[in-house]
Amino acid sequence: xxxxxxxxxxxxxxxxxxxxxxxxxxxxxxxxxxxxxxxxxxxxxxxxxxxxxxxxxxxxxxxxxxxxxxxxxxxxxxxxxxxxxxxxxxxxxxxxxxxxxxxxxxxxxxxxxxxxxxxxxxxxxxxxxxxxxxxxxxxxxxxxxxxxxxxxxxxxxxxxxxxxxxxxxxxxxxxxxxxxxxxxxxxxxxxxxxxxxxxxxxxxxxxxxxxxxxxxxxxxxxxxxxxxxxxxxxxxxxxxxxxxxxxxxxxxxxxxxxxxxxxxxxxxxxxxxxxxxxxxxxxxxxxxxxxxxxxxxxxxxxxxxxxxxxxxxxxxxxxxxxxxxxxxxxxxxxxxxxxxxxxxxxxxxxxxxxxxxxxxxxxxxxxxxxxxxxxxxxxxxxxxxxxxxxxxxxxxxxxxxxxxxxxxxxxxxxxxxxxxxxxxxxxxxxxxxxxxxxxxxxxxxxxxxxxxxxxxxxxxxxxxxxxxxxxxxxxxxxxxxxxxxxxxxxxxxxxxxxxxxxxxxxxxxxxxxxxxxxxxxxxxxxxxxxxx
Ligand SMILES: [Ca+2]
Ligand SMILES: [Ca+2]
Numbered sequence: 023x024x025x026x027x028x029x030x031x032x033x034x035x036x037x038x039x040x041x042x043x044x045x046x047x048x049x050x051x052x053x054x055x056x057x058x059x060x061x062x063x064x065x066x067x068x069x070x071x072x073x074x075x076x077x078x079x080x081x082x083x084x085x086x087x088x089x090x091x092x093x094x095x096x097x098x099x100x101x102x103x104x105x106x107x108x109x110x111x112x113x114x115x116x117x118x119x120x121x122x123x124x125x126x127x128x129x130x131x132x133x134x135x136x137x138x139x140x141x142x143x144x145x146x147x148x149x150x151x152x153x154x155x156x157x158x159x160x161x162x163x164x165x166x167x168x169x170x171x172x173x174x175x176x177x178x179x180x181x182x183x184x185x186x187x188x189x190x191x192x193x194x195x196x197x198x199x200x201x202x203x204x205x206x207x208x209x210x211x212x213x214x215x216x217x218x219x220x221x222x223x224x225x226x227x228x229x230x231x232x233x234x235x236x237x238x239x240x241x242x243x244x245x246x247x248x249x250x251x252x253x254x255x256x257x258x259x260x261x262x263x264x265x266x267x268x269x270x271x272x273x274x275x276x277x278x279x280x281x282x283x284x285x286x287x288x289x290x291x292x293x294x295x296x297x298x299x300x301x302x303x304x305x306x307x308x309x310x311x312x313x314x315x316x317x318x319x320x321x322x323x324x325x326x327x328x329x330x331x332x333x334x335x336x337x338x339x340x341x342x343x344x345x346x347x348x349x350x351x352x353x354x355x356x357x358x359x360x361x362x363x364x365x366x367x368x369x370x371x372x373x374x375x376x377x378x379x380x381x382x383x384x385x386x387x388x389x390x391x392x393x394x395x396x397x398x399x400x401x402x403x404x405x406x407x408x409x410x411x412x413x414x415x416x417x418x419x420x421x422x423x424x425x426x427x428x429x430x431x432x433x434x435x436x437x438x439x440x441x442x443x444x445x446x447x448x449x450x451x452x453x454x455x456x457x458x459x460x461x462x463x464x465x466x467x468x469x470x471x472x473x474x475x476x477x478x479x480x481x482x483x484x485x486x487x488x489x490x491x492x493x494x495x496x497x498x499x500x501x502x503x504x505x506x507x508x509x510x511x512x513x514x515x516x517x518x519x520x521x522x523x524x525x526x527x528x529x530x531x532x533x534x535x536x537x538x539x540x541x542x543x544x545x546x547x548x549x550x551x552x553x554x
Pocket of ligand 2: 157158159222228229230231232233
């Protein structure tokens with residue numbers, strides 16, 4: 023039987039044809055699989071399915087809490103397209119703005135999130151009254167700097183500028199076009215849209231001190247506030263560093279017309295008659311003193327205090343006084359998660375509570391925890407320069423081991439300003455635990471009493487505490503003053519702090535209060551005297 027003869031047989035020919043077709047179909051199927059169906063070879067970011075999440079906690083009906091590093095939720099950051107654990111604080115703000123029927127008032131130190139800017143512009147275009155107050159230091163879009171100005175940037179500013187380029191240069195040609203600026207640079211965006219906004223020079227001053235608020239009011243019914251500025255680094259993470267997930271921040275949404283009206287009052291004092299017109303805006307010490315105001319929000323208590331106060335005001339009527347009074351109520355536990363801790367008087371109070379059997383834990387951003395002025399030093403039994411300066415000179419007699427710093431991802435910081443007392447009461451807001459916040463800046467301080475609200479802070483605290491480093495660094499020990507007399511001598515040799523120029527003092531103050539902690543190594547000894 024030869025081959026020719028085989029092919030001549032119609033049955034065999036048909037079988038061969040069928041076999042070839044089957045082979046061809048199989049080949050096509052494999053081709054389709056490889057071209058279209060195969061999962062991507064490089065899994066660059068975790069997907070929602072691969073992220074480990076824990077059960078979300080119940081929310082209080084009128085006071086919702088969000089944490090941008092929460093492990094009970096995940097989202098995809100719309101700018102870096104990174105899927106990560108956390109609550110999307112920007113989206114919470116956008117959704118609230120989109121729900122507005124009458125008004126949107128935003129007072130935020132630094133405003134750089136385009137999604138929020140777009141939502142505000144859209145609302146304004148629909149006829150809703152939209153107003154914005156920012157800190158004058160940030161009243162310039164990065165795309166608005168001239169090459170000369172960029173060349174004069176400090177290292178830190180250069181870093182921020184690089185992040186902006188990574189964020190805004192959408193077609194990666196090394197240049198920020200007008201179109202790109204209007205997509206990613208909020209200040210040109212709001213100028214182009216002619217959105218009503220002012221900064222803290224609207225009172226006719228040069229804007230000394232910080233307009234440090236971080237709140238949004240919608241329809242004078244809902245207040246959204248917390249520790250986060252409206253920036254990539256405080257909310258999602260740096261554009262130039264995909265590994266970052268944003269500084270650890272907390273955020274609350276309070277649905278209460280009474281609370282919202284009180285925030286609107288604060289906003290209106292700063293706003294005056296708005297852009298142009300009279301210089302009737304009032305910021306910082308020009309605002310009237312208002313003692314803490316207590317509100318009943320459902321079954322929760324909320325105390326609101328706006329900083330700053332003049333130094334002539336009785337300490338216990340100031341924001342720091344409210345913190346002190348609240349710390350004094352502690353019966354079981356005090357947990358601190360603070361960006362800055364430079365208030366030795368709180369150190370004394372907490373030590374007294376500790377001596378009464380209250381459990382004390384403190385986590386401070388590592389860029390500030392080991393500074394000479396930090397109250398963490400006091401808790402470690404070391405003298406701090408701030409302690410000396412206030413004539414306190416009282417480091418803890420029995421130093422504790424539960425004081426340290428949170429090991430944030432490189433590039434991220436602990437930016438909270440919260441305390442949790444007896445797992446029932448939360449102190450939070452924009453107000454850093456410093457004299458500077460109390461006397462120089464526009465700040466929000468909140469005290470919230472409710473277990474459902476407190477549970478969110480407790481969970482966040484345990485997360486932070488599980489990934490922390492405790493005790494002072496050797497450098498901090500070496501550098502801490504051995505006696506306050508040493509500091510007085512050193513100060514005389516250098517010349518008193520008061521002789522520094524106002525400009526320099528303001529710069530140092532800003533360094534202390536912004537989300538810009540230089541590394542411990544960079545700490546400038548002369549900064550210590552100015553740390554308040
Ligand atoms: Ca470009
Ligand atoms: Ca200012």
